[in-house]
Amino acid sequence: MKWLTAVTLLAVLPRAAVAAVAAPAAPPCEACHGAHGEGMAAAHVPRLAGQAADYLQKQLDDYAQGRRDNPVMNNFAKQLTPQQRAQFAARYAAMSAPYLAQTAALDAVRLARGHKLAHQGDETKRVPACDGCHGPDGTGVPHAAPYLAGQSAEYLAGALKAFQQGTRKNDAGELMRSVAERLDDADVAAVSGYFGSLSGAPDH
């Protein structure tokens, strides 16, 4: 998965952005994450606008220190000082951006399954509702959990797969790994698609 992501990312990176990798002063976040932090859903690039600053900073720190794996992001994050990482996190947390249209519409069955996992959970699989940690309608709980509503469905599915396969391990208390390992492919597609179909809180 991570290689696929990286290849996809590199494929869509403008030439200027790739060149800028060498220039530590201005990592080209915008090239992929958009001028307003809107992300690039089809390329698995997450939306960052309005995401909690401490979540973003933790991810940058984890990329820099190798606790989260993504060749592109590892490379950029390493070039930043801790202070710069905090600044970038704060900048994206303060942004707001329009929500992008979803790349693929979900059928009603998947939407219903996604809605159930998001708001109710699944007792037979021992999966608690996503909302329990990620806030009402997946709008996020600052300091605790990132928002999911309006996030790129492709990115969310990739993140769940990474937790499932253990290629992403920077979740506190293994909380996401515990949940993701109990989901099957249809669940991952349903719940990612469901959150992707939502618009987030107005200030995101």
Place this chain on the structure above:
Amino acid sequence: MPALAQRLKEVDVVIVGVGMVGSIVAKELAAAGYQVVGLERGQARFTVPEFQSPAIHDELRFSVRKALMQDSALETQTFRNQASQVALPIRRLESFLPGTGLGGSMVHWNGQTWRFTRSDFRLATHVRERYGKSFLDPELTIQDWGVTYEDLEPHYDRFEYLLGTSGKAGNIQGRILAGGDPHEAPRSREYPTPPQKELFQGAIFRKAASSLGYHPFTQPSSNLSQPYTNPEGMKLNACVFCGFCERHACEHYAKSTPQTVILPVLLANPRFELRTGCQVQRINLDSTRQHATGVSYVDAAGREFEQPASLVITSAFALNNVRMLLLSGIGTPYDPATGKGVVGRNYSYQTTSNVASFFDADTHINPFMASGSSGTVINDFAADNFDHGGLGFIGGAYVGAVNSNGRPIQYHPVPPGTPAWGKSWKQAVVKHYNHTVMTSIHGSSVSQRQNFLDLDPTYRDAWGQPLLRMTFDFPANDLRMSAYITNKAVDIGKAMGATQVAGNPRNGPYTSTQYQSTHNTGGAVMGDDPNTSVVNRYLQSWDVSNVFVIGASAYPQNASWNPTGTLGALTYWAVDALKNKYLKSPGRLVPA
């Protein structure tokens, strides 16, 4: 009640109350090939959907209005301090909170998972040996349990591994280990998962307690520190410190409850049948009064049924176990005037108190960030871990920074002298909410002649049955214990660097209108002598050998620690006796 109850097909085992005890017994006996029916008075409920947030974090509904507890409009207890008073019904549960519904009271517990120590199980003998025959107040009725710590150790171990309890051993097979409790009785192996994270208040407490020469450690917790798969194959998650543990249920599969550790396995067994909404009225006896034929119950639609069974297990909340025996006429009711009789005798409780340590505005405690069981504690004053010579009491308490929540409606510590309402109170709450450490003193409770349970002569439940009557006040022994140990906790508060330290030792009389503890114990106690116990060392009724009474109702007196760990150990101990002794050859396991 209709004259004709519908008589159902006989089963091997009927279980009254499907909480943790009922779930374990049912699971083991159904797996051993027996047909088991579990009767639960409350509703079926599971982590999904019933316990999901945000609804489960509704403090008004669950903490204040107590949605998970026994419905006192249907059944409650009556209460009085002394036999000379008229008992009145507890119409609003406050001082203790028996749960109802599938999973029982462990759904709303805090996960504090302790073992009692060696001397607890032979308390009367131990006190006589160490302090002499005349040390005890004459009204005390403490006695030995009929089992030893060594008998129960493998069963404590099994229960802790079922729950996945997080902790650090202080004594493995006699080797004292750094980081654990050096006072604990030896355990056969390490806890299944490492200890919970320490809170800031715990770190302050640890430093102060160490400076005074005590031995602080992180309390064992069945809100887990990391994911865990138990021997039943059930997977649990790590606790997220949400601060809505006791009185609430866990939405995260992180608190060990019947729902998270065993019920799915039990419910998958076709030899087990769960019936909810079933209010058991009595255990039926044959004409000899020495053999049970089953139970009678009323379902949620008001229909009466008779469920015949070869074996009856009552595994309700401790108080309700005692009431079931009294309603069924099993065993001789206790008479405090003569000291004769056993059912209802030796009701005991828990003697709790606290110390509030108020800090300056720069010390941020963040009390809302809490697990049900992530305190830092000492056992230097628990049980007989210190010399009681000259102190005039027996028993003890664990002391620690054990604060499980900072919920907005009910948590607002203020210094003594603060007005109880109005502007000054509000200002004090704002000033102290985030800058206070509550130290808890969790103390033992001795049994004494005047404290007992019986059936109320006046008040009845929604089904027309007499309520249980509680006659209880704090024994003088326990008030002396509370005063002594609360003072020690005040010293720790001062050593923590608080600007003001307020000790609140337990004072009598006992009141049912202030929350203290849900650790109601005794009333159907175990022992070696049928004249002073209701059940034998295997929790089998002395009078009716095909009735087992499993619960904290079996404790002859209560120890310094939360009772659930010991209850789990006793459950597996009884299950072992059922499977390997009783069911192979039904009859009395101990000659009377």
